[in-house]
Amino acid sequence: MSAVSVRRAERSDLEAITALYNHFVETTAVTFDVGAFTALEREPWFAQFSEAGPHQLFIAEREGAFAGYAGSMAFKAKKAYSTSVETTIYVSPEAGGRGVGRALYERLFSALAEEDLHRAYAGVALPNEVSIRFHERFGFREIGTFREVGRKFGRYHDVMWLEKRLS
Structure with a gap:
């Protein structure tokens, strides 16, 4: 297995980030966006992310090529949610199962440990056992499912919400 390197995302990474995201927009229901960007x-x-603070974005490279990204964003806009x-x-399909996701989340949660945060949440469009198990390995636990909350590709999809205690 070749090494995965993780670093903070830079503006120059936005093309690769967008291309990867568009792949998932156009071919899967893991995101409910329905058109490419x-x-x-x-x-x-991209502007919501910073080097310091709770909203951060990291990219991974494997064998010198862009392999994925992970970030943390505001859970909700209201001030009382600021610790969530x-x-x-x-992760690019070519890099799946090669430690890229693990390296990204390890770096992200290491950075978040330095912040005034209490909880992290992840929404997983169902079915997606791989993503559920991945999040569980990082300490996320299921807290509920929104039934048929989004419609994409002509069918309704459920979203499972998972939660991780940070402090």
């Missing part, structure tokens, strides 16, 4: 359209999303984050992770 340009990197320019994703700039407001929602996490996101996308």
Whole structure:
């Protein structure tokens, strides 16, 4: 297994991040976006991340190639939610099962340990046993399922919510 390197995302990574995200938008129901984005359209999303603070974004490279990203975002906009984050992770299909996701989440949660945070949440569109088991390995536990909350590709999908205690 070749080494995976993880670093903070930079603006120059946005093209690769967008291309990977668009793959999942166009071919899966793991995200409920229904149309591809340009990197320019994703700039407001990218702007929420910072080097310090609870909203961070990391990318992984494997064998010198972009392999995925993981980040933490505001769970909700209201101030009382500020100690909670929602996490996101996308790994390129070619890099799946090769330690990329693990390296990304290890780096993300290491950074989040330095922040004033209490909980992390992850939403997983069902069915997706791989993502559920992955999150459970990082200490997430199921807290509930929103039934038929999103419609994509002509069918309704459930979303399981998982929670991880951070402090």
